[in-house]
Amino acid sequence: MDLLLDETYWRTRYTTGQTGWDVGAITPPLQDYFKQLGQPDDRRILIPGAGRAYEAEYLHNRGFTNVIVADVAPEALEALHQRVPGFPGGHLVQQDFFTLPAVPPYNLIIEQTFFCALPRPLRSDYAQQCARLLRPGGKLVGLLFETDFGLSPEPPFGGTHAEYRAYFEPYFEFIHFDTAYNSVRPRQGRELFICLEKK
Template identity: 35%
Template structure:
């Protein structure tokens, strides 16, 4: 495995147990239920999916009407994800979410939604503060951050990725930056044959 691109090696070797082969079922259910946090405004909205992988969740959001930027550090994913998202006016960008900058010509924040599934849990715990800072830098005031919290209950001694993740871990890095936890659904489906549990959370961002 190469030192600089371990994630690229995992995709090339098909060692991607986090890839469900479809959008996460809870995301699909929230869209079907018309959850206001995950449905774009009538005027349109921009969503960002960090660590998008093969783009399943990004595709579900694009099909729901979002203009999606699917972000991943693995350049090999560009052709596949772009082919999936292109018909819906959405795009793939190769980059690191923690250092990502995307403002309009006036320097204003662009995004109405950030959707996290398997990105936060891939970060070493000492980098989690940077996740909150990146989200606050990219979201418009009044925007939403949705996350599938997983793997809940994983022993920290096991290391990662995935690193054990609790709702409190997200709160610790987001609440000091003017995010408010506005919805929490526990015991949602965790994926294929998972021994850990998951939760769905929604945070409202005011300003930073």
């Protein structure tokens, strides 16, 4: 039987310190992307499955005022709150990504090691939900593992460029979908940087 990757599973990963995905800082591909976003403003930015959310911290410190962090694990949200007490409490959302409301819509969704943490059968639902949450022209930007992690019942789950394209093609124009050049060392050559625009 498949392992249930529910709130209890993720909370236990945090409370037992099994958070190997957490690199402890914003990653270079996302930092470089954020640097070219222009002047900070109130565009709506969603970081789902955000974990300890170093990307939200970075955006908040740069002056972006409408960054929403969603995660099923309160421990993850609490870690951001402890590091950045000034981050708006109302922007910390403990909720399943698939039940997030699409109103008001988002300008930008950030992906990093959330897609690979989901059960594989939810991958096309992920693409559809991202599209539902974005305004037309809104973007899904981030990183997808392009590697094979084997048959472990636990995440991360890998995949291929071609497999991923099929999930996103119905909803998005592909602006960028290629191997990242500036990944953190253990992920070098093993992840795609994606920038997809909602049709």
